[in-house]
Amino acid sequence: MLALERVSKTYPNGVEALARFSAAIKQGEIVAIIGGSGCGKSTLLRAIAGLDRASSGTVTLDDEAISSPHAKIGIIFQEPRLLPWLSVADNIGFGLADLPAAERRGKVARALERVGLADKADAWPRELSGGQAQRVAIARALVPQPEVLLLDEPFSALDAFTRRDLQDHLLDLWADTRPTLILVTHDVDEAVVLADRVLVMRPRPGRLFDQIEINLARPRDRNSPLFDSFKRNVLTSLDRSLDRNVPDRDATQGPGQAMWW
Amino acid sequence: MSRAPSRLSRYARPLLGLALPLTLALGWELAVWLGWSNGRLVPPPSRVFATIVELARSGELTRHIAATLYRVGLGFVLGVVAGTLLGAIAGYWSLARRLLDPTIQALRAIPSIAWVPLFILWLGIFETSKIALIAVGVFFPVYLGVMGAILSVDRKIVEVGRIFRLSGPAMIRRILLPAVLPAYVVSLRVGLGLGWMFVVAAEFMGASEGLGYLLIDGQQLGKPAQIVAAIVIFAILGKLTDWLIEIATVPLLRWQDAFGRERGGA
Ligand SMILES: Nc1ncnc2c1ncn2[C@@H]1O[C@H](COP(=O)(O)OP(=O)(O)O)[C@@H](O)[C@H]1O
Ligand SMILES: [Mg+2]
Numbered sequence: 135m136l137a138l139e140r141v142s143k144t145y146p147n148g149v150e151a152l153a154r155f156s157a158a159i160k161q162g163e164i165v166a167i168i169g170g171s172g173c174g175k176s177t178l179l180r181a182i183a184g185l186d187r188a189s190s191g192t193v194t195l196d197d198e199a200i201s202s203p204h205a206k207i208g209i210i211f212q213e214p215r216l217l218p219w220l221s222v223a224d225n226i227g228f229g230l231a232d233l234p235a236a237e238r239r240g241k242v243a244r245a246l247e248r249v250g251l252a253d254k255a256d257a258w259p260r261e262l263s264g265g266q267a268q269r270v271a272i273a274r275a276l277v278p279q280p281e282v283l284l285l286d287e288p289f290s291a292l293d294a295f296t297r298r299d300l301q302d303h304l305l306d307l308w309a310d311t312r313p314t315l316i317l318v319t320h321d322v323d324e325a326v327v328l329a330d331r332v333l334v335m336r337p338r339p340g341r342l343f344d345q346i347e348i349n350l351a352r353p354r355d356r357n358s359p360l361f362d363s364f365k366r367n368v369l370t371s372l373d374r375s376l377d378r379n380v381p382d383r384d385a386t387q388g389p390g391q392a393m394w395w
Numbered sequence: 396m397s398r399a400p401s402r403l404s405r406y407a408r409p410l411l412g413l414a415l416p417l418t419l420a421l422g423w424e425l426a427v428w429l430g431w432s433n434g435r436l437v438p439p440p441s442r443v444f445a446t447i448v449e450l451a452r453s454g455e456l457t458r459h460i461a462a463t464l465y466r467v468g469l470g471f472v473l474g475v476v477a478g479t480l481l482g483a484i485a486g487y488w489s490l491a492r493r494l495l496d497p498t499i500q501a502l503r504a505i506p507s508i509a510w511v512p513l514f515i516l517w518l519g520i521f522e523t524s525k526i527a528l529i530a531v532g533v534f535f536p537v538y539l540g541v542m543g544a545i546l547s548v549d550r551k552i553v554e555v556g557r558i559f560r561l562s563g564p565a566m567i568r569r570i571l572l573p574a575v576l577p578a579y580v581v582s583l584r585v586g587l588g589l590g591w592m593f594v595v596a597a598e599f600m601g602a603s604e605g606l607g608y609l610l611i612d613g614q615q616l617g618k619p620a621q622i623v624a625a626i627v628i629f630a631i632l633g634k635l636t637d638w639l640i641e642i643a644t645v646p647l648l649r650w651q652d653a654f655g656r657e658r659g660g661a
Contacts, residue, residue, distance in 0.1 A: 183558065185554060185557060185558070202560075203557055203558050203559075203560050204560075205560065208558070209558055211551070211554075213551065215551050215552060215554070215555050217552065217555065217570070217573070218650055218651075219573040219574075219576075219650045220650075228555070228559060228569075229559045231565075231569075258649075258650050259650075260650070
């Protein structure tokens, strides 16, 4: 279990990016974090990853305090961040340097197969499309089998079609080992299609505003009325988080809904 | 793109570059041969070539080339080692940078040739002062190249290393070194170019052998063919050594998005 206890972060320049954020996330749960720009989502994720230290509060994974990057926690950024001097296969195997070469090769080959890029093993990162590069980044993060995988707007730079494709693909990969997924997104659709629970944040200072459980069986049908109603719930909550007036929670199309971010 | 034009351009491009100097050389040869000029001050290619052959036959050429190559080689190695070490230290530790860099930048502002009298006083007129001058010339571009390359390594890539919990040495080996390599190779080539420049200056200050000595000797004895011969050999050696660095580093830089390579240039 991943426990966040009153995690706060004030940057040296005085910006209070995160204030007393608490949450408990079960092993294997998929949590989406959504909120306006600048409300501390990346700050939160970086604190969980151990890349930055919280100013106060604690992050614990299975009772172990996290203050620096941990073997059981992986992260995928908005950009693939592949190492341009390594082939696709070597990028995927980057976190496996401690394994014997044969074992590493086997794992990398399976991962390549799994993300559908077996034919690209020897390609350079620059030869990949944006979607393919992000697949490699996903494989690189998953191949050491983390217990927690953090994703910071991982698909936001991709076109709508590729994004959907990768969302489905991510779920598929998740089912293999069922790590905890914490996904930052500003795409309501993405949050509802992937998450068991959506955490809505509000800005200045960044904090938890609302939680919405998505009690929908998988695979989820993006066109079902139930899916739509969950989406509306999330949107309404988002509008509230930004202090917009939303008189009626059931209003089908609030004026600011699509433009909240 | 069909194949024929690219195959053509592969050979035609260097040939095109050769066309102008070859035409000029042949034209001048012809002009002297036809007696339009005596070619005393500007010797025709055949006379330059004859001079080279003559020098080579007597063993003189080997001696001069060896002397110059030795100076450039040793000066280059010393300059590269010092530039790489100090550049890496200044790039890696900001405290060291704040301490070192202002001084080095101030020294860089001095035209390197201005050191010559001091070097001669300190190190004598023989090899040591020459090699020191060359090393100084090589040092600055390498220092700047290494420091700049380390400072401009993408923080996002370094974070990938941190996420995979690389130790300090592993971070250097697996992230920093490959990331700075392209800029480093460029600085080596710039440094080598300066090394060739400074060896001439060094050999002007009293040498009894070396290609720079051939230049001075040719001037004092009024042998323009010998001067041009030395210049031609300088050009060949400079190009050759630069090409050696390029060849040696090609396998390390294959991953680069090279604009020139894709278009069949270079
Ligand atoms: N390194 C930093 N130094 C100072 N302020 C920062 C830094 N990173 C983020 N911030 C500020 O903290 C707030 C939250 O940023 P961030 O976590 O990136 O938001 P989000 O990812 O939700 O858009 C913003 O106001 C941002 O300007
Ligand atoms: Mg962000």
